Amino acid sequence: MTVPISTPSLPVISLSEHKTLESLAIALYSACTGEGFLYVSDHGIPQATIDEAFGVAQDYFLHARPEDKVDLKENTGYTAVRQESLDSTRPSSGDLKECFHFADTHWLRNHGQKQDLPDSLEPSRKKIETFIEQINGVAERLLQGLAVALELPPDFLSCQHKGQHNRLRLLHYPPAEINHKDLDPGNPDIRAGAHTDYGSITVLFQHHISGLQVSRAGAWIDVLPREGCLVINVGDALEFWSGGLFKSTLHRVVMPRHQAETASRYSIAYFVQPDSTSVLEPLVTEAIGGIAHLQQQRGGVGRNHCSKGITCWDEEDQWGDYVQARLQATYPKKG
Numbered sequence: 001m002t003v004p005i006s007t008p009s010l011p012v013i014s015l016s017e018h019k020t021l022e023s024l025a026i027a028l029y030s031a032c033t034g035e036g037f038l039y040v041s042d043h044g045i046p047q048a049t050i051d052e053a054f055g056v057a058q059d060y061f062l063h064a065r066p067e068d069k070v071d072l073k074e075n076t077g078y079t080a081v082r083q084e085s086l087d088s089t090r091p092s093s094g095d096l097k098e099c100f101h102f103a104d105t106h107w108l109r110n111h112g113q114k115q116d117l118p119d120s121l122e123p124s125r126k127k128i129e130t131f132i133e134q135i136n137g138v139a140e141r142l143l144q145g146l147a148v149a150l151e152l153p154p155d156f157l158s159c160q161h162k163g164q165h166n167r168l169r170l171l172h173y174p175p176a177e178i179n180h181k182d183l184d185p186g187n188p189d190i191r192a193g194a195h196t197d198y199g200s201i202t203v204l205f206q207h208h209i210s211g212l213q214v215s216r217a218g219a220w221i222d223v224l225p226r227e228g229c230l231v232i233n234v235g236d237a238l239e240f241w242s243g244g245l246f247k248s249t250l251h252r253v254v255m256p257r258h259q260a261e262t263a264s265r266y267s268i269a270y271f272v273q274p275d276s277t278s279v280l281e282p283l284v285t286e287a288i289g290g291i292a293h294l295q296q297q298r299g300g301v302g303r304n305h306c307s308k309g310i311t312c313w314d315e316e317d318q319w320g321d322y323v324q325a326r327l328q329a330t331y332p333k334k335g
């Protein structure tokens with residue numbers, strides 16, 4: 001069943017309504033301990049900037065020549081259709097999507113670096129930089145609110161997110177028929193396989209076309225594009241830091257179910273990810289509910305992460321190791 005556009009399937013938090021971090025923290029606490037997915041309205045990113053970014057994506061994916069589709073190092077550059085399988089727990093012919101990844105321009109500038117771009121994207125460098133700057137502003141406020149929600153100093157999380165691993169991902173899901181013929185009938189095709197995100201939070205911009213779903217109590221719930229809203233979701237790092245209190249929830253993008261979904265689908269995700277050396281140890285104090293209690297309830301945080309398609313990792317592991325393991329699991333077709 002599709003939830004009508006007027007009924008949000010997730011909590012909606014208006015950033016301008018929450019004048020203090022404490023008030024924002026209360027709202028975020030409720031959303032992140034519940035679904036781990038929420039809409040954010042009144043975020044302050046101008047619609048014109050968002051439209052420009054979608055314009056860049058559409059232009060690139062429509063006109064890119066082979067030399068514009070360069071797969072660069074450190075998870076930047078181009079990923080081809082079927083190259084990535086986000087659901088690493090089952091055999092797959094690869095997701096029916098293509099992507100282009102930008103590193104965080106702010107971090108690069110601070111380190112005297114510049115991302116090499118294919119010729120077709122070079123003229124859009126400034127637009128993308130402006131967009132990333134705007135998203136970083138929203139992310140910073142959310143990380144502060146989340147830190148306060150975990151009874152940590154407000155800048156505790158933002159200090160560990162200097163942008164080294166932040167990535168802006170332009171996504172294009174090519175057109176497909178409602179009665180799409182799977183490449184391998186044993187493994188039905190999917191636009192994006194069920195997965196959790198690896199980092200702390202993801203800021204997602206959906207264009208007009210639906211298909212994103214979030215797992216809720218064994219069912220899949222549509223997360224429809226909502227005018228003026230971003231979608232925010234918790235990733236594995238934040239789930240881990242919060243001792244399992246905040247949920248990094250499975251989500252996926254399904255194949256077209258009706259005529260409107262058969263067109264190209266565009267979305268833009270910004271992955272806010274910890275710096276390489278951030279140690280992923282649970283930080284939640286007893287006051288918030290007690291990690292020991294949560295670990296008991298959920299069979300241990302470590303075991304929880306094993307179910308996400310990676311081998312067990314220690315509580316002392318650094319973020320850099322974790323993200324490498326996840327990328328290796330989801331890019332089987334990378335040379």
Ligand SMILES: O=C(O)CCC(=O)C(=O)O
Pocket residue numbers: 169171192197204206212251252253266267268269
């Ligand atoms: O395209 C979307 O709506 C979601 C994409 C996503 O979940 C991802 O790239 O991690």
Ligand SMILES: [Fe+2]
Pocket residue numbers: 195196197202251
């Ligand atoms: Fe995702």
